[in-house]
Amino acid sequence: MTVKIAGVSLANPVMSASGCFGYGEEYASFFDLRRLGAVVVKGTTAEPCAGNPPPRMAETTGGMLNAIGLQNPGAVAAREKIIALQHYSVPVIVNVSGHSAAQYRAVIELLDDLAAVAAYEINISCPNVKAGGMAFGTDPAVVVGLVRELRGATKKPLIIKLSPNVTDVTVIARAAVEGGADALSLINTLLGMAIDMERRRPVLANLTGGLSGPAIKPVALRMVWQVSSAVDVPVIGMGGISGARDAVEFLMAGASAVAIGAANFTNPLVCPETVEGISAYLAENGFASVKEIVGLAKKEWLKMGDESGCGKK
Amino acid sequence: MTVKIAGVSLANPVMSASGCFGYGEEYASFFDLRRLGAVVVKGTTAEPCAGNPPPRMAETTGGMLNAIGLQNPGAVAAREKIIALQHYSVPVIVNVSGHSAAQYRAVIELLDDLAAVAAYEINISCPNVKAGGMAFGTDPAVVVGLVRELRGATKKPLIIKLSPNVTDVTVIARAAVEGGADALSLINTLLGMAIDMERRRPVLANLTGGLSGPAIKPVALRMVWQVSSAVDVPVIGMGGISGARDAVEFLMAGASAVAIGAANFTNPLVCPETVEGISAYLAENGFASVKEIVGLAKKEWLKMGDESGCGKK
Amino acid sequence: MLKLQKLEIIKQESVAPGHQRLTLAKGINALAGQFVHVRVSETYDPFLRRPISVHDCTEGRLVLLYRTVGRGTELLAAKKAGETLDLLGPLGNSFPLTDRPQAVVVAGGIGAAPLYYLLRSLKLAGKQVSFFYGARNEAELILRDEYRALVANYSEATDDGSAGTRALVTHLAAPVIAGLDATVYACGPSPMLKEVARLADCYGRSCFVSLEAQLACGVGACLGCVVPVKGREKYRRVCVDGPVFAAGEVFFC
């Protein structure tokens, strides 16, 4: 079940998605965090951040909108939480956010001495912060520049987290790799909105929010396929994964590992259950390692020919 | 309940979405098509088109993927079907598709003499055709050019149908208006994919397909809000509408009319039920016309101030 | 006569592990080969209706026979007698009768579901019927006693020999298709249909097969359910042009 992403060895390919798992402490009372491949912690900024005013959330069909606005205690306070996570001896990936390259860099500088930090996930795709945030994720030139600058700030692996709210995700993916990304993760949330018919106004105080959950899975699978076909670095797939079946689909589409976000809210045990489910799938189908199913659907796809209009043209 | 879109008077703001209602004949056995604001027919091309090989469809959480690939009998055969629709004396909007400006133009030229055609909806956003199609919908310069050319081909209203698969939908919206669009409709489907775990390959023979249904509603609402704020022409909102509640939300977000697609498959009576539901809502809440609720959520939003962190900052 | 209606469930029986038979109150008159499109949930997960063939129909009372293979059919199986079912139908075409006095009917697994009503219809029309029922094992020869009771010439085949002959059902049917000037009907997995079609073509029998596809609308509007056909048309819709097709017309995938 082990996988290696950007030089980091993981016991299995299942991570918690950033922002959906706090700093791990809440879910530690449900299961042993060692059962995870990695814990990806909440988006962390250099300074403490109060986040957006409420309401911050709205349920939608098969998913939810959030506009948390990167509420977090700041990198200095996050240090303590990350150190506490060491008890579980599970790789910790820090999700780094900011409104400028300098702010991203500051987070890394404040945390880089921590042995507990296995890698950084650079969130260039949060739709809920106004200055910067999403802008970083949609302009390839800015992405190359940002990644290059952060590359200079640390020897630890850099995972760049891509936004789905772009015309061509492979352009941004290539830019991130050009800047020096060791791996890519995708997708962050789709920008959405909810209207409260009774109150005749938007539900979210922030107006828009990020859509996550099973509803977005088809978009996520498509982008994972596209990006893993376009670049040579490993891809961490996420977006609507709610169990082993979904996870296997992402692996087959080309992801080397997966992360689970909103599904934790519905089922706090979804992460360990997914680990077990993938393991059972591999055993039942005679696969010796996770690697054997990474991109499997692409191999099958290439083999498909035209059979009188049945299947691929 | 009447609304006027691009000079066309509709008995109510509810239309069938293109591709989900054939040329009307199938649903005419469920209800009187006169009860609709307009029938938007299947994407029509100049030549007959066989469409993509099967499988063309996959169910997803709260929605579905389709890769029909614009199967249609071609504009000449479509003439007969449109003439037959005249029996119902409901405005007919022809969804026009093609792989080049000339092909779009050819459809209009083949149909323009038909009095039954109230307007054209120009599909610059179909994710399921390879040459052109989506390319038209993502490049503002191409959009201005295409709309301008079609503007020269007909005196009938032109509704430009926008793709959600872009970084900034308002850029494309403004380009369409610059080219001479009388109205805009959005959203078309989100580009997605499904993987068949058992067969270890993509479900759709076309690899990717368009995601529709309630799952995409939050994205559609957000784009309708953005576009109706960015341009002065009316917006026809669609994406996941499955009843009057959803329709009212779209109207409040800034749509002047709505269209219903995939929900017809689950409930063949969804269109007339939505008409009745909107009508009941207006009556119960003392609104004299549909117009009074168009963009209502925006007005409320502008009024909202900071109340100690409750609501808008 | 397209109808959207809610009909009461009169009976919901488990007829074998993972197989349910559901009897509805009077309300839909269907022909053998037609299907109904069932809304299994009032929510949008699952989003689409589920097509189920008419297993039997007497005086507007439908019987459905289905296998629980996923969430949709599981939700359907969870519904109890007394609850109502949201149904669209009858949909699709039906098995055509021909002027031949003999009929050969071949069923593979749950493909037997629509053939029960076909067997009854053929008998009523005075045809001499040979029925071949194949499945993986005895347990999957669902309602075998009822099928057996219906026809004089009944043969079984299983992959593991736990009932009838240990053979592919097409091997059992082959000599009869070869020797008898009969109309051939079949429903079952694609490779089986392909082989039945090949045999029928080989001996010049007219042959009709009932096909499956992922459906959305069920009424011909979405063009989602097509199968590849021979000739200029290229694709035809399972939901309205089928589910029954002349075997020579379609490509088997």
Added chain:
Amino acid sequence: MLKLQKLEIIKQESVAPGHQRLTLAKGINALAGQFVHVRVSETYDPFLRRPISVHDCTEGRLVLLYRTVGRGTELLAAKKAGETLDLLGPLGNSFPLTDRPQAVVVAGGIGAAPLYYLLRSLKLAGKQVSFFYGARNEAELILRDEYRALVANYSEATDDGSAGTRALVTHLAAPVIAGLDATVYACGPSPMLKEVARLADCYGRSCFVSLEAQLACGVGACLGCVVPVKGREKYRRVCVDGPVFAAGEVFFC
């Protein structure tokens, strides 16, 4: 002691139009003010759990009292005795007891749900309790006889005078809050809480309110359920920092 478990539904009663009382099998020990997070469907529509307060709890047997306001609570109401419920809990903090021997409890509508257990807890702790129960009309004074039976000082207010005094419940409670050195507890709509908080502040009473918000995780991880609070922290989570807050700490929207 966070627990995810399935407990059998022992009883599901309709106690008034649109109001259900649900009794669970032994398994969760909770304090007054805490809640459980209920999965109402096995599908993803609805996607999120629904938070319901503990209405009562004896020896690990929970009772919930809830109003059916939308699809989630309707799905919950459709579940029958004998079925199991997927629950997360007990979650949240609880109503604190103080050293004051007197307590004033103010309920607005379905806000009464968690206060039943609070009233029982206050009585067990030997407090003298005054309970004020307000609702739009008599029909919405859910389980009024049971509440009345619980406390000596019971007062009712309705908007339309169909039961008790025709007044806002806060007007009824005001003189008591003013005159009695009691701890004040309240649960109900935001404007009511705001007024109770104002009164308590005015007369220097310590006051605790139970708040609602849209929850996702219910365990403190998502930061989705915050309410604005006074001081540097700015926002606190309803699910773990609440649902009970000192009235002086929060802003009422």
